[in-house]
Amino acid sequence: MLEELKQIEAEALAAVANAADAEQLTEIKVAYLGKKGKITAVSRQMGQVSPEERPALGAAVNQAKGAVETAISSRMAEFRSAQMAAALAEETIDISLPGTSLPRGSRHILSVVQEQMEDIFIGLGYSIAEGPQVEYDYYNFEALNLPPEHPARDMQDSFYFSEKMLLRTHTSPVQVRTMERMAGQLPVKVISPGVVYRRDDDATHSPMFHQVEGLLIDKHVTFADLSGTLLEFARQMFGEDREIRLRPSYFPFTEPSAEVDISCFACGGKGCRLCKGSGWIEILGSGEVHPKVLAMSGYDPEQCSGFAFGMGIERVAMLKYGITDMRLLFDNDIRFLHSF
Ligand code: DAH
Numbered sequence: 001m002l003e004e005l006k007q008i009e010a011e012a013l014a015a016v017a018n019a020a021d022a023e024q025l026t027e028i029k030v031a032y033l034g035k036k037g038k039i040t041a042v043s044r045q046m047g048q049v050s051p052e053e054r055p056a057l058g059a060a061v062n063q064a065k066g067a068v069e070t071a072i073s074s075r076m077a078e079f080r081s082a083q084m085a086a087a088l089a090e091e092t093i094d095i096s097l098p099g100t101s102l103p104r105g106s107r108h109i110l111s112v113v114q115e116q117m118e119d120i121f122i123g124l125g126y127s128i129a130e131g132p133q134v135e136y137d138y139y140n141f142e143a144l145n146l147p148p149e150h151p152a153r154d155m156q157d158s159f160y161f162s163e164k165m166l167l168r169t170h171t172s173p174v175q176v177r178t179m180e181r182m183a184g185q186l187p188v189k190v191i192s193p194g195v196v197y198r199r200d201d202d203a204t205h206s207p208m209f210h211q212v213e214g215l216l217i218d219k220h221v222t223f224a225d226l227s228g229t230l231l232e233f234a235r236q237m238f239g240e241d242r243e244i245r246l247r248p249s250y251f252p253f254t255e256p257s258a259e260v261d262i263s264c265f266a267c268g269g270k271g272c273r274l275c276k277g278s279g280w281i282e283i284l285g286s287g288e289v290h291p292k293v294l295a296m297s298g299y300d301p302e303q304c305s306g307f308a309f310g311m312g313i314e315r316v317a318m319l320k321y322g323i324t325d326m327r328l329l330f331d332n333d334i335r336f337l338h339s340f
Helices: 004-018 022-033 036-047 054-090 110-121 149-156 172-183 223-238 291-296 313-321
Strands: 134-136 165-167 188-197 206-219 244-251 252-262 280-289 305-312
Touching: 004 022, 004 054, 022 036, 022 054, 022 188, 022 313, 036 054, 036 252, 110 188, 110 206, 110 313, 134 313, 149 223, 172 188, 172 206, 188 244, 206 223, 206 280, 206 313, 223 244, 223 280, 244 280, 252 313, 280 291, 280 313, 305 313
Parallel strands: none
Antiparallel strands: 134 165, 188 206, 206 305, 244 252, 252 280, 280 305
């Protein structure tokens, strides 16, 4: 039986050496080591040998099994790596090609600038108030001391829904809504960023644009407070060495009123193209809240005073980032939007 086993082992090893592929190897494994395999069959005959011969035969069976198993797995490994090499030879991957990039979104420059503005005023202790874009004539005009037929209404050509309702032309109505909400409490200290609408459309005007309104009411609020606040804003937004200048102006809801210029950050005030040679750039309208406006919303002008201001976010963004056409901000051209 030992002789027979030797022969079977030799036969198996030869078959393994001659196997053409992994499939044939598997067949060989079944044929010799499987349940009905030839080596297995020899081990099953163990019972028929004499007890003295048994240990020798057992050892021989184990040795044969081990040898065939080892031969099979090393041949299998050969086939696997040959297969891999063939697959790799066939694949033509050009690792120098650029990868497929996943387009990544970014925030709109107006959102970025709006947040910068909010952060500056939040740093000065202001909170944020909001109001509706579809507004009553009362809040948009009347309560701001712009009664019907007031000629200054013409400065803001409006989109009306009815006699009483329109798209707000500025963020100033939020002043009125805030005063109503605060019901006479002091101090009132808010900014209100948001969308406004006017019948304007050219390179520097859009029918839809954004403003940030500011309102501070307290005891003894003076023009000096307004001036100091806006100087701080100008420096944080446009650079530490900015100066501001206040020019007398007119708004129905402030008295006195001022238009505010900042010293040109492109030329430092010498005069250049950006500031049209003047050294100054206009950025906002402001003033001391008109006593009538305070009184109409329940604040006693004898007991308190306040200042207000309003500025365009597009204008600030255009100045800060050198954008020459406002329409670019709304065209949604990805190339433009990604350039910041
Ligand atoms: N609402 C004005 C506008 O849109 C801007 C403005 C001017 C707002 C003076 C104010 C202010 O609060 O005091 O043209």
